Amino acid sequence: MRIALSTGGGDAPGLTAVIRAAVLTAIGRGWEVLGVKRGFAGLLGEDDVVSMTRDSVRGIAHLGGTILGTTNRGNPFKWPKRQPDGSFLELDRSGEIIVNARQMGLDALIVIGGDGTLAIADNLADKGLRVVGVPKTIDNDVAGTVTTFGFDTAVNTALEAIDRLHTTAASHDRVMVLEVMGRHAGFIALHSGLAGTADVILIPEIPFQLSNVCDKIIARGKAGRHFSIVVVAEGAAPKGGEEATMGPSMPGQDRRVGGVATRIAYEIQQATGKETRSMVLGHLQRGGMPTGYDRLLATRFGGAAVRAVEQQRWGHMVALQSPHIVTIPIKDALREPKRVDPSHDLVQTARQIGVSFGD
Numbered sequence: 001m002r003i004a005l006s007t008g009g010g011d012a013p014g015l016t017a018v019i020r021a022a023v024l025t026a027i028g029r030g031w032e033v034l035g036v037k038r039g040f041a042g043l044l045g046e047d048d049v050v051s052m053t054r055d056s057v058r059g060i061a062h063l064g065g066t067i068l069g070t071t072n073r074g075n076p077f078k079w080p081k082r083q084p085d086g087s088f089l090e091l092d093r094s095g096e097i098i099v100n101a102r103q104m105g106l107d108a109l110i111v112i113g114g115d116g117t118l119a120i121a122d123n124l125a126d127k128g129l130r131v132v133g134v135p136k137t138i139d140n141d142v143a144g145t146v147t148t149f150g151f152d153t154a155v156n157t158a159l160e161a162i163d164r165l166h167t168t169a170a171s172h173d174r175v176m177v178l179e180v181m182g183r184h185a186g187f188i189a190l191h192s193g194l195a196g197t198a199d200v201i202l203i204p205e206i207p208f209q210l211s212n213v214c215d216k217i218i219a220r221g222k223a224g225r226h227f228s229i230v231v232v233a234e235g236a237a238p239k240g241g242e243e244a245t246m247g248p249s250m251p252g253q254d255r256r257v258g259g260v261a262t263r264i265a266y267e268i269q270q271a272t273g274k275e276t277r278s279m280v281l282g283h284l285q286r287g288g289m290p291t292g293y294d295r296l297l298a299t300r301f302g303g304a305a306v307r308a309v310e311q312q313r314w315g316h317m318v319a320l321q322s323p324h325i326v327t328i329p330i331k332d333a334l335r336e337p338k339r340v341d342p343s344h345d346l347v348q349t350a351r352q353i354g355v356s357f358g359d
Contacts, residue, residue, distance in 0.1 A: 001031040003108045003309060004049065004101075007066040008039035008074055008117035012138050012150030013290035014298035015066040018112055020057040021302025027054060029310070034104070035067075039074030039113075040120070043097050049104065061295055064288045075120055098127055108309045112136050114148075115334060118317060122330040125315035132308045133317030133330050134301050138285055141185035144333035145319035149298040154181065154285040155191045158231070161281055162196030165229060173226035175217055175268055175276040179261030181285050182233030183243075186340045188285065193231035193355070194346060200228065200356045202236040202264075205340045206347075208358025209239055210264070214271045216356035221274070230268075234258050239359075300325050 005022055007015050019035070026033045033052040036042035042049040047069070050056075060067060073080055076097050078090040101109065108130040111121040114137035125131040135142040138154035158180045169176040178198075180188045186203025193201035200216055202208050217228045234257050237243045244260040258280070265278035290298065297320065304318040304325040316327040340347070351357070 006036040008113040013153035014149035017298035018302040025306040143338040158192035169227040183235040189233040202232040204235040
């Protein structure tokens, strides 16, 4: 067997552990393993395809990022090509992926990515490429799996920030608004906010009213608690309003979600008179070493992906359905987006201990 590994979309702590486990498991079967650089770029001749050996993955399980590189702009069905006027034209180069994979003698491709990358993998599978997926996202928004690697690390990074903000907020009687990642799903905000004893948690699934947020802050002041911690997912939006956006990070890209913390902090200060500061945690949530949980889950996913190739589970992805790792069709995982259920016990518990969701 000759297989290849590819990492696409945003980076997440634990990617190296997946790569290591998959490479070692495959080599243990006597297979040859290749690494596709920068998403699908290596299979399009836009980057390299390299040989993966035991030496290639020695001592990398604890590292953040991915040794294969990744990109958010690597969809072969909509490959961006810059025009002379600076605009971008989208080309369908998926056929080249199929042809080049066959010319390389690839028996299978293991694609490690979030919902966008997995959707690409599923489309390539429909075109005849033998694909197995591994779900990866710090947002935990891929359905069919209890959790994805990278999520636990992101939550712990946010939790550390909340813990630190508590001390400075209490010292100055300030309101601190922390913005965490989560464009469509508020799992990071919910988990880190509840674990970090935040007073207000704002998530995309529960539209908020600023007046309710301010009421919570004022009530705390009357009770002698003159500081407050607000944790907000970047995609949270007010009732009847839209999510906050910023300009594109790269030419040709759409506007990015973000900046909600700055807006909320200003409005809280105007409405309550409380000194309010905002902080955007941003890509700190993606960086650094994965937690032990994420290393273990990523290692399990990597080994399971190779077993899925051995079992010819084409068009499937590995998933955690506790206590086991199973495989499910990628189409099933992508059928409905995974979002925070407002009736979930985490939300219920948060409300019952006094956390405001602004609704």
